[in-house]
Amino acid sequence: MSIDTLFQPFRLKSFTLKNRFVMAPMTRSFSPGGIPTPEVAAYYQRRAQGEVGLILSEGTVIDRVASSNDPNIPRFHGEAALQGWKQVIDGVREVGGLMAPQIWHMGVMHPHESGWLPAGPFEGPSGLLRGESQGGRAMSDTDIEATIAAFAESAAAAKKLGFHAVELHGAHGYLIDQFFWEVTNRRTDRYGGKTLPERSRFAIDVVQAVRRAVGPDFPILLRLSQWKPMAFDFKLAKTPQDMEAWLTPLADAGVDVFHCSQRRFWEGEFAGSDLNFAGWAKKLTGRITITVGSVGLSGEFVKAFRGESSAPEPIDELARRFDRGDFDLVAVGRALLSDPHWVQKIKDGRTTELSGFQSSDLRKLH
Numbered sequence: 420m421s422i423d424t425l426f427q428p429f430r431l432k433s434f435t436l437k438n439r440f441v442m443a444p445m446t447r448s449f450s451p452g453g454i455p456t457p458e459v460a461a462y463y464q465r466r467a468q469g470e471v472g473l474i475l476s477e478g479t480v481i482d483r484v485a486s487s488n489d490p491n492i493p494r495f496h497g498e499a500a501l502q503g504w505k506q507v508i509d510g511v512r513e514v515g516g517l518m519a520p521q522i523w524h525m526g527v528m529h530p531h532e533s534g535w536l537p538a539g540p541f542e543g544p545s546g547l548l549r550g551e552s553q554g555g556r557a558m559s560d561t562d563i564e565a566t567i568a569a570f571a572e573s574a575a576a577a578k579k580l581g582f583h584a585v586e587l588h589g590a591h592g593y594l595i596d597q598f599f600w601e602v603t604n605r606r607t608d609r610y611g612g613k614t615l616p617e618r619s620r621f622a623i624d625v626v627q628a629v630r631r632a633v634g635p636d637f638p639i640l641l642r643l644s645q646w647k648p649m650a651f652d653f654k655l656a657k658t659p660q661d662m663e664a665w666l667t668p669l670a671d672a673g674v675d676v677f678h679c680s681q682r683r684f685w686e687g688e689f690a691g692s693d694l695n696f697a698g699w700a701k702k703l704t705g706r707i708t709i710t711v712g713s714v715g716l717s718g719e720f721v722k723a724f725r726g727e728s729s730a731p732e733p734i735d736e737l738a739r740r741f742d743r744g745d746f747d748l749v750a751v752g753r754a755l756l757s758d759p760h761w762v763q764k765i766k767d768g769r770t771t772e773l774s775g776f777q778s779s780d781l782r783k784l785h
């Protein structure tokens with residue numbers, strides 16, 4: 420099985436990725452007070468030097484009092500934080516890399532394990548924490564309007580700083596996803612409803628506002644997941660028809676790329692087909708899609724947080740699906756967190772030099 424096709428360039432609006440590999444967004448909590456440091460800039464620059472086609476930043480939060488539950492997660496607002504991000508993108512550009520920030524609002528959260536709390540209450544569609552209990556307050560119309568504006572402001576800042584695109588974090592049970600999920604969205608106004616398309620109103624408004632802020636030529640990526648934390652088998656879209664009804668309005672609102680989060684890329688999305696989430700999203704919308712999940716590794720990422728390490732794995736199955744046309748781009752998380760040269764080693768067939776992922780790498784910024 421040849422992997423050469425994964426090294427063909429890819430055109431995304433006005434820029435060209437040198438290959439199909441994307442660095443997956445990975446929260447690192449290495450930005451004291453929310454301000455990315457020179458070490459953070461050097462970490463991303465090493466991945467650009469390592470020939471990653473497109474780097475997605477760790478989730479970086481928008482300008483809402485309670486958009487984060489961790490003071491060391493970078494902010495994407497305010498002069499000092501944006502100056503930090505300027506160092507990041509300048510460093511990446513200097514060595515010919517492409518990068519997009521992943522902009523994020525966590526929604527209703529558990530407080531950070533350190534006990535740190537934001538200056539105001541957590542906020543979400545109904546104030547519910549994974550549907551179990553009240554963990555914050557239900558957002559008012561004014562909150563929703565201001566949050567949509569804050570997403571747009573961060574996206575505009577990304578463009579102004581020289582980033583090449585922007586990714587909206589709509590996955591993994593955070594704010595945008597809390598609106599999608601009936602368990603956390605019990606609203607009866609225009610942001611709620613019995614159907615997934617009705618509960619997509621918030622995401623659509625965010626995408627439209629971001630599109631207005633960045634103009635027609637700046638790529639917008641949207642990260643989505645069917646699974647939720649504590650509900651790994653959950654599916655927002657239970658059939659291809661549901662998925663089409665969910666994604667088409669988002670594509671129409673201005674999404675260029677769907678980043679389809681799975682824990683294992685090879686798992687089929689619906690019974691009777693081995694097509695994965697990115698495969699279905701591409702087939703149903705015609706948009707560019709990114710797959711992700713355990714690429715090049717033996718174990719999956721949720722277990723990594725519980726201390727599990729992963730050994731290197733061949734990427735033949737990935738290449739087979741790619742050559743079949745299932746998806747356009749491939750995001751790689753832990754393999755790139757552990758080894759900034761992972762893409763080059765794969766390209767050159769230096770597989771004996773791959774060392775997999777050690778859970779201790781989560782505490783390093785190398």
Ligand SMILES: Cc1cc2nc3c(=O)[nH]c(=O)nc-3n(C[C@H](O)[C@H](O)[C@H](O)COP(=O)(O)O)c2cc1C
Nearest residue numbers: 443444445446477478711712713714720751752753
């Ligand atoms: C340390 C770590 C932090 C992560 N942070 C984020 C994040 O900020 N935003 C996000 O969308 N996904 C996040 N993820 C999920 C990854 O982007 C990716 O989807 C997941 O690790 C699966 O890819 P992998 O198997 O190649 O690691 C994180 C994963 C890890 C391991």
